Amino acid sequence: MFRKVLIANRGEIALRINRACHELGVATVAIFSEADRGSLHVRHADEAFCVGPGPVAASYLNIANILSTALICGADAIHPGYGFLAENARFAEITRDHGLTFIGPSPSVIAAMGDKATARRIMHESGVPTTPGSGILATPEEAAAFAEQIGYPVMLKATAGGGGKGMRAVESAADMVAAFATASAEAAASFRDGRLYAEKLIRSPRHIEVQVLGDEFGDVVHLGERDCSVQKPSHQKLIEEAPAPALDAAVRDRLHEMAVTAARAVKYTNAGTLEFLVDGANVYFMEMNTRIQVEHPVTEMVYGVDLVKEQIRIAAREPLGFTQADLQPHGCAIEVRVNAEDPENNFAPAAGTLGRVEFPGGPGVRVDTHVYAGTVVPPFYDSLLAKIIVTGRSRESAIMRMERALAETHIEGVKTTVEFAREILRDESFQRAGLGVDWLPNYLAQRVPALA
Amino acid sequence: MFEDTIAERVRPLAQAFSNGGLARLRVRDGEFEVEFRRAPAPVAAPAAAARPGGEAAAARSIDAILADVVGIVRFLRPAVSEGMALEGDRELAYVETLGIRNAVRSRGPGRVAMIYVTDGQPVEYGQPLFAIER
Numbered sequence: 243m244f245r246k247v248l249i250a251n252r253g254e255i256a257l258r259i260n261r262a263c264h265e266l267g268v269a270t271v272a273i274f275s276e277a278d279r280g281s282l283h284v285r286h287a288d289e290a291f292c293v294g295p296g297p298v299a300a301s302y303l304n305i306a307n308i309l310s311t312a313l314i315c316g317a318d319a320i321h322p323g324y325g326f327l328a329e330n331a332r333f334a335e336i337t338r339d340h341g342l343t344f345i346g347p348s349p350s351v352i353a354a355m356g357d358k359a360t361a362r363r364i365m366h367e368s369g370v371p372t373t374p375g376s377g378i379l380a381t382p383e384e385a386a387a388f389a390e391q392i393g394y395p396v397m398l399k400a401t402a403g404g405g406g407k408g409m410r411a412v413e414s415a416a417d418m419v420a421a422f423a424t425a426s427a428e429a430a431a432s433f434r435d436g437r438l439y440a441e442k443l444i445r446s447p448r449h450i451e452v453q454v455l456g457d458e459f460g461d462v463v464h465l466g467e468r469d470c471s472v473q474k475p476s477h478q479k480l481i482e483e484a485p486a487p488a489l490d491a492a493v494r495d496r497l498h499e500m501a502v503t504a505a506r507a508v509k510y511t512n513a514g515t516l517e518f519l520v521d522g523a524n525v526y527f528m529e530m531n532t533r534i535q536v537e538h539p540v541t542e543m544v545y546g547v548d549l550v551k552e553q554i555r556i557a558a559r560e561p562l563g564f565t566q567a568d569l570q571p572h573g574c575a576i577e578v579r580v581n582a583e584d585p586e587n588n589f590a591p592a593a594g595t596l597g598r599v600e601f602p603g604g605p606g607v608r609v610d611t612h613v614y615a616g617t618v619v620p621p622f623y624d625s626l627l628a629k630i631i632v633t634g635r636s637r638e639s640a641i642m643r644m645e646r647a648l649a650e651t652h653i654e655g656v657k658t659t660v661e662f663a664r665e666i667l668r669d670e671s672f673q674r675a676g677l678g679v680d681w682l683p684n685y686l687a688q689r690v691p692a693l694a
Numbered sequence: 695m696f697e698d699t700i701a702e703r704v705r706p707l708a709q710a711f712s713n714g715g716l717a718r719l720r721v722r723d724g725e726f727e728v729e730f731r732r733a734p735a736p737v738a739a740p741a742a743a744a745r746p747g748g749e750a751a752a753a754r755s756i757d758a759i760l761a762d763v764v765g766i767v768r769f770l771r772p773a774v775s776e777g778m779a780l781e782g783d784r785e786l787a788y789v790e791t792l793g794i795r796n797a798v799r800s801r802g803p804g805r806v807a808m809i810y811v812t813d814g815q816p817v818e819y820g821q822p823l824f825a826i827e828r
Contacts, residue, residue, distance in 0.1 A: 293819050
């Protein structure tokens with residue numbers, strides 16, 4: 243086991259890693275920016291070093307100062323958390339080159355999964371389905387032929403694209419010629435490259451992801467799935483749960499099997515998540531995240547496994563302490579992200595000083611947070627203030643418990659997502675379960691005019 | 695860590711200054727006066743600095759030199775000592791970061807009023823290294 247771990251992150255995840263280290267008897271080094279001097283993650287760590295001013299490029303992404311801190315303190319490993327340097331293959335490599343262990347997969351796996359085209363190709367080759375897509379389409383006729391083959395609707399996309407430019411949904415053959423012309427013209431204007439390809443349009447998919455753990459000796463297990471379909475229009479997740487409700491048992495088994503197959507195919511080590519789009523009985527690989535995820539606690543609560551401790555153990559070359567058969571889910575867990583954001587104003591992030599701060603407690607409630615009364619929420623970082631996680635024997639009881647927990651939650655000084663999350667929990671569609679990723683954007687689109 | 699009362703008073707001020715995004719901060723309390731400036735202004739202040747001690751106390755000001763990288767501080771030989779007069783912009787030490795030497799300069803002439811660190815000590819970003827009386 244390691245002697246000392248440097249935690250290259252801030253906020254709730256830095257605290258989360260600090261707790262895992264201390265429970266393993268491992269000393270910790272925190273890094274912080276000048277804007278985070280008073281943060282709880284600094285106070286909980288055994289040592290703490292300021293690595294730069296507030297903006298992330300100068301502090302939490304400052305590889306030289308972070309590695310220098312690790313070497314000065316005699317740390318033997320670095321845990322990157324999520325975001326910042328967590329999926330930076332170069333950082334993982336430099337860490338290794340300085341004789342330290344990067345707590346995560348190998349740099350080559352991070353790089354391969356970080357490139358979408360490479361990841362899709364690898365998955366396709368190992369028999370994991372990806373969204374059906376065409377090559378470059380020269381004419382509307384070629385596009386129509388592809389659409390006939392996979393079935394309408396399809397999405398035309400600019401090969402050089404991004405940000406929604408040069409994208410057109412095509413519902414039927416009658417619309418193809420016009421849609422092709424406008425998408426191609428838009429792509430040419432935006433990217434000086436009018437070439438298009440097409441993908442099967444999945445109208446209302448669910449976002450379901452599978453947690454995997456792989457050790458350094460080739461063992462891979464899954465820890466079930468999480469449903470993260472309640473997403474803001476920006477695709478950021480707001481409410482996550484495990485297991486995915488209202489999911490066909492055969493689809494669930496296939497997801498788990500595909501995740502393990504894919505992880506084995508890339509010789510995956512450490513914790514990772516495979517994200518899938520689920521459309522009825524159809525399942526498509528979307529991407530693989532080579533880090534611990536924000537929503538990992540719902541999996542921990544259902545499986546009784548500390549994923550962060552497992553990450554550290556795996557990186558210290560310990561074999562997995564359990565087999566697939568040992569891992570049995572119990573009950574349901576739901577997580578609500580409490581963000582410093584204004585739901586009434588497109589979730590615009592808010593900064594400021596927190597006044598009164600009260601978090602919930604009682605049976606089946608877990609709060610992962612770094613804030614307290616008086617915390618200054620700086621403008622430089624993501625807006626996550628806390629994650630409230632509840633468990634229940636059934637989904638209904640977990641929802642009731644979350645409602646109770648959110649009612650106990652009071653954060654003053656900035657706008658938060660607490661009341662909005664309560665509104666969602668009370669919504670009949672949410673309670674019925676099985677929602678697609680378009681549900682929340684549609685809900686918001688109908689809600690805003692009603693208020694105006 | 696800092697037994698000296700002046701050092702104890704300067705350090706929190708230096709931190710407040712570096713956190714606050716201020717361009718200039720001057721604090722006066724009786725005989726004690728300290729001034730922090732973000733950008734080095736080496737050319738402009740020769741008149742006050744050149745004056746020998748004992749004259750017009752109001753003109754005293756102190757520049758805190760802060761570490762701008764994380765690393766190990768190494769003094770140059772011969773090492774500077776408190777009270778030493780500095781002529782011009784002199785390299786006082788360097789901070790070693792991953793084998794790279796980052797020079798720490800006096801940013802102009804003055805007198806070394808305080809040395810906050812010892813040779814070979816690890817320093818964090820923004821940590822006061824020297825106070826230079828101008």
